[in-house]
Amino acid sequence: MVSIRLDKVTKRFGKVVAVNNVSLEIEDGKLYVLLGPSGGGKTTTLYLIAGIYKPTSGRIYFNEKDVTDLTPAERNVGLVFQNYALYPHMKVYDNIAFPLRLRKEPKSKIDSKVHEVAKFLRIENLLDRYPHQLSGGQQQRVALARALVKEPSVLLLDEPLSNLDALLRVYIRAELKRMQQDLGITSVYVTHDQSEALAIADKIVVINKGIIQQEGTPEQIYENPRNVFVATFIGNPPMNIVKGTVLEDGTIETTGSRLTPPPAVLEKIKRLKLKNILMAFRPENAVVSEHPMEGRFSPMGDLFEVEPLGRDAVVTVTVGEFVIKVVMPTREAMQLRIGSKVHVNIDPSTIKYFDPNTELNLEYIEA
Amino acid sequence: MKIRKTSLLFFLGPALFVVALFYIIPLFLSVYISFTPMVDWNVNRYLTQFIGLQNYERLFHIVMYDPDMRAVVITTVVFVLVTLVINVFGGLLLALATYFMDEKMSAAYQGLWLLPRMTPIAVYSLLWYYFFHSSGIGILNSILLKLHLIDHPIALGLDPKYLPWGAWFIIIFVNGLVGVSYGMIIFYSAFKSIPKELIIAARVDGASTTRIIRHILLPLTKWHFTFVMVWQMFSLLMTYAQTFLLVEWRVVDSTWGQTWALYVFRTAFTTTKDQGLAAAASTFLSIIGIVLGIIALKALGYEKMILEPKGDI
Numbered sequence: 001m002v003s004i005r006l007d008k009v010t011k012r013f014g015k016v017v018a019v020n021n022v023s024l025e026i027e028d029g030k031l032y033v034l035l036g037p038s039g040g041g042k043t044t045t046l047y048l049i050a051g052i053y054k055p056t057s058g059r060i061y062f063n064e065k066d067v068t069d070l071t072p073a074e075r076n077v078g079l080v081f082q083n084y085a086l087y088p089h090m091k092v093y094d095n096i097a098f099p100l101r102l103r104k105e106p107k108s109k110i111d112s113k114v115h116e117v118a119k120f121l122r123i124e125n126l127l128d129r130y131p132h133q134l135s136g137g138q139q140q141r142v143a144l145a146r147a148l149v150k151e152p153s154v155l156l157l158d159e160p161l162s163n164l165d166a167l168l169r170v171y172i173r174a175e176l177k178r179m180q181q182d183l184g185i186t187s188v189y190v191t192h193d194q195s196e197a198l199a200i201a202d203k204i205v206v207i208n209k210g211i212i213q214q215e216g217t218p219e220q221i222y223e224n225p226r227n228v229f230v231a232t233f234i235g236n237p238p239m240n241i242v243k244g245t246v247l248e249d250g251t252i253e254t255t256g257s258r259l260t261p262p263p264a265v266l267e268k269i270k271r272l273k274l275k276n277i278l279m280a281f282r283p284e285n286a287v288v289s290e291h292p293m294e295g296r297f298s299p300m301g302d303l304f305e306v307e308p309l310g311r312d313a314v315v316t317v318t319v320g321e322f323v324i325k326v327v328m329p330t331r332e333a334m335q336l337r338i339g340s341k342v343h344v345n346i347d348p349s350t351i352k353y354f355d356p357n358t359e360l361n362l363e364y365i366e367a
Numbered sequence: 368m369k370i371r372k373t374s375l376l377f378f379l380g381p382a383l384f385v386v387a388l389f390y391i392i393p394l395f396l397s398v399y400i401s402f403t404p405m406v407d408w409n410v411n412r413y414l415t416q417f418i419g420l421q422n423y424e425r426l427f428h429i430v431m432y433d434p435d436m437r438a439v440v441i442t443t444v445v446f447v448l449v450t451l452v453i454n455v456f457g458g459l460l461l462a463l464a465t466y467f468m469d470e471k472m473s474a475a476y477q478g479l480w481l482l483p484r485m486t487p488i489a490v491y492s493l494l495w496y497y498f499f500h501s502s503g504i505g506i507l508n509s510i511l512l513k514l515h516l517i518d519h520p521i522a523l524g525l526d527p528k529y530l531p532w533g534a535w536f537i538i539i540f541v542n543g544l545v546g547v548s549y550g551m552i553i554f555y556s557a558f559k560s561i562p563k564e565l566i567i568a569a570r571v572d573g574a575s576t577t578r579i580i581r582h583i584l585l586p587l588t589k590w591h592f593t594f595v596m597v598w599q600m601f602s603l604l605m606t607y608a609q610t611f612l613l614v615e616w617r618v619v620d621s622t623w624g625q626t627w628a629l630y631v632f633r634t635a636f637t638t639t640k641d642q643g644l645a646a647a648a649s650t651f652l653s654i655i656g657i658v659l660g661i662i663a664l665k666a667l668g669y670e671k672m673i674l675e676p677k678g679d680i
């Protein structure tokens with residue numbers, strides 16, 4: 001029963017600002033995913049919550065209790081590392097028992113707790129092995145067991161799946177999510193894999209260059225990115241970005257095609273006196289065809305490549321200076337001829353508009 | 368991949384040549400000389416005379432009946448054991464201390480401890496010559512005089528009043544100070560090679576610094592410990608340079624400041640110039656060293672480390 005609050009937390013390493021004035025509230029019992037590119041400050045944020053790093057400035061609260069000056073042990077956090085960090089000279093049993101022994105709990109209690117958590121994670125048969133005698137997936141479970149056996153207030157996971165193969169990763173992340181819900185433990189999960197984040201998060205916190213870019217549910221993040229960074233980081237392939245010019249009559253022109261934006265957007269464009277605008281749309285919200293389609297915004301370009309991925313294919317079209325990727329049924333995509341002139345038919349209601357100066361989504365700019 | 372013999376020879380040749388010239392040949396020569404009656408480096412006269420184990424019999428006899436030689440044996444045992452403990456555990460303590468310092472501090476601190484090793488042996492010994500000098504100019508004496516702990520200068524390494532302890536103290540002190548840096552460097556780099564996450568994990572699990580040392584750092588560097596132990600034992604058995612200068616310069620007593628290795632050197636080059644006897648003593652020392660080394664490696668389980676599969680899954 002712990003919620004976490006970061007209040008204007010900054011962490012510097014010499015000249016590098018790894019975490020920059022981050023304020024964040026993590027609700028009790030929820031799974032929060034810190035998502036961002038390499039070097040974005042995810043691990044640093046996690047270590048700040050764990051108490052491994054002391055913030056340069058700002059405070060951290062667990063349930064309104066200021067824990068900024070407490071040690072990791074006093075905060076009672078469970079931490080799982082990307083490389084698992086199992087003690088190589090201890091058997092699995094001793095690895096799991098280690099935190100309990102440090103607490104000087106009675107032997108019988110330690111034994112029953114170790115077996116309980118081992119049973120929960122189905123690693124009872126591995127207790128007698130050394131870490132190097134385990135597969136990656138098994139090591140991952142042991143690391144989780146060691147974190148959970150303390151019955152921590154908070155579970156922190158730093159890229160726990162990135163050392164596993166793709167198939168196992170999908171399988172274990174579902175298990176992790178299930179386990180987290182069953183235990184109802186407040187969790188912070190770090191990853192740079194956006195699909196992993198979308199799959200398991202209650203809330204995603206996108207972080208880049210030490211700054212929170214957006215915080216929200218996976219749907220909010222996916223459907224309505226707050227800025228260009230989030231738009232181009234989330235999704236596979238991510239959103240397409242096309243630059244347009246705002247004309248006198250309130251239409252937007254790009255690569256020879258014209259579009260009339262919704263009145264709300266137009267109003268903001270006028271108020272911000274924008275001459276140019278960035279338009280973004282998801283690859284699945286467009287269809288490539290030989291002829292323009294009714295009710296769609298259909299700029300014309302050259303078909304560059306078709307990559308079939310089973311049911312769907314990724315179709316790449318060059319429209320003027322822009323490279324656009326569209327996901328559409330493979331059967332339809334295979335009818336198109338590479339190098340021919342095609343139209344990218346975009347559903348206009350799905351287009352998001354960004355201010356090219358601030359790269360902010362117009363919907364997030366106060367009216 | 369098949370490596371052709373000619374290219375193998377080309378690359379290894381020079382190194383093999385050096386090893387043969389400077390180690391293997393002298394080794395065989397020394398063992399050979401121990402079977403000749405060579406004295407005064409009279410190679411022409413004695414090199415072809417084979418006298419079997421006579422030198423070894425003489426050596427055995429001297430050890431049994433010459434009180435000075437008994438002193439050499441006792442000094443060697445005390446010197447090697449005590450200095451070994453100081454070197455290994457001192458090195459370990461220094462490594463631990465510097466491991467928990469911040470980088471800049473630890474580099475400066477380690478540099479300080481490396482100074483004795485980087486100083487030429489003669490200069491280093493000269494330093495301690497002045498320090499332990501038996502007259503009033505000796506630094507130790509002048510300090511003790513200033514503090515009124517003594518009223519006239521003492522000869523710590525020479526005066527029979529303080530023997531054998533005075534002489535032992537000096538040679539152990541001087542050699543120990545050079546030796547600790549070796550353990551320090553090996554242990555420190557061993558600690559540094561332990562993934563940082565292991566230490567963080569232990570901290571998160573609630574381990575204090577002492578417990579991190581006991582449960583993580585030390586168990587994971589067991590093999591480095593074994594290695595340093597055995598290596599230092601060899602070098603202490605064989606070392607004589609500093610001690611030789613201190614004996615020659617009359618800072619320590621030539622009987623109670625003389626280890627077996629120094630006895631070999633002095634017998635061959637300065638005192639009786641009895642190379643046959645010195646070669647026998649040196650061969651005997653090598654055999655003792657090898658036996659002790661094997662025992663230590665066995666006792667500390669070195670084999671297990673070599674054989675243990677390290678499965679990387």
Ligand SMILES: Nc1ncnc2c1ncn2[C@@H]1O[C@H](COP(=O)(O)OP(=O)(O)OP(=O)(O)O)[C@@H](O)[C@H]1O
Nearest residue numbers: 013016017018037038039040041042043044045192
């Ligand atoms: N101990 C440290 N000392 C100095 N700089 C550090 C330290 N830890 C992190 N940094 C710097 O802080 C920034 C953020 O690092 P952090 O490890 O938090 O990134 P990350 O988002 O976890 O990246 P990755 O996905 O690569 O793990 C980086 O520029 C990094 O170089």
Ligand SMILES: [Mg+2]
Nearest residue numbers: 042043044158
């Ligand atoms: Mg990281």
